[in-house]
Amino acid sequence: MATVLCVPQWQRSASGKALRLVVGAHRAAELVPADAVVTVPVAEAGGDKIAGVRAFDVLVENQWLTRQALATIDDRVITVGGDCAVDIAPISAAHARYGNALTVLWIDAHPDVYSPQTLPSGAFHGMVVRALLGDGPAGSRLSGTSRHSR
Numbered sequence: 001m002a003t004v005l006c007v008p009q010w011q012r013s014a015s016g017k018a019l020r021l022v023v024g025a026h027r028a029a030e031l032v033p034a035d036a037v038v039t040v041p042v043a044e045a046g047g048d049k050i051a052g053v054r055a056f057d058v059l060v061e062n063q064w065l066t067r068q069a070l071a072t073i074d075d076r077v078i079t080v081g082g083d084c085a086v087d088i089a090p091i092s093a094a095h096a097r098y099g100n101a102l103t104v105l106w107i108d109a110h111p112d113v114y115s116p117q118t119l120p121s122g123a124f125h126g127m128v129v130r131a132l133l134g135d136g137p138a139g140s141r142l143s144g145t146s147r148h149s150r
Contacts, residue, residue, distance in 0.1 A: 052116025
């Protein structure tokens with residue numbers, strides 16, 4: 001069947017109600033029929049705005065934690081999470097596995113192609129597609145994220 005990867009990350013959202021994303025991620029993970037649920041122990045702190053990106057330090061740490069969790073899963077992965085940035089590590093893992101045969105269909109109410117220069121809020125959830133295409137802030141791109149990429 002599949003494994004649900006629950007990433008209850010909230011720090012990249014610009015919403016004042018972002019903490020609700022944690023509860024939502026857990027509830028959504030419970031609804032998906034799967035063989036197992038693996039929950040990433042994401043940071044609870046808000047983080048610092050670095051290089052124009054809100055909670056950049058937490059973003060890098062959560063990416064590392066998500067990659068570590070993915071390394072333990074030998075199954076199809078259904079990712080459930082808080083904000084859009086939770087998709088970077090699973091898409092990166094799928095890209096490593098399938099290469100150019102991978103196709104991603106991104107459906108969102110917003111384009112998510114902003115940069116720190118074009119999104120004054122610094123909310124990374126509006127920059128995710130740009131990062132997936134290789135033009136995100138260092139440490140947030142499709143490949144090369146490590147725990148020490150700060």
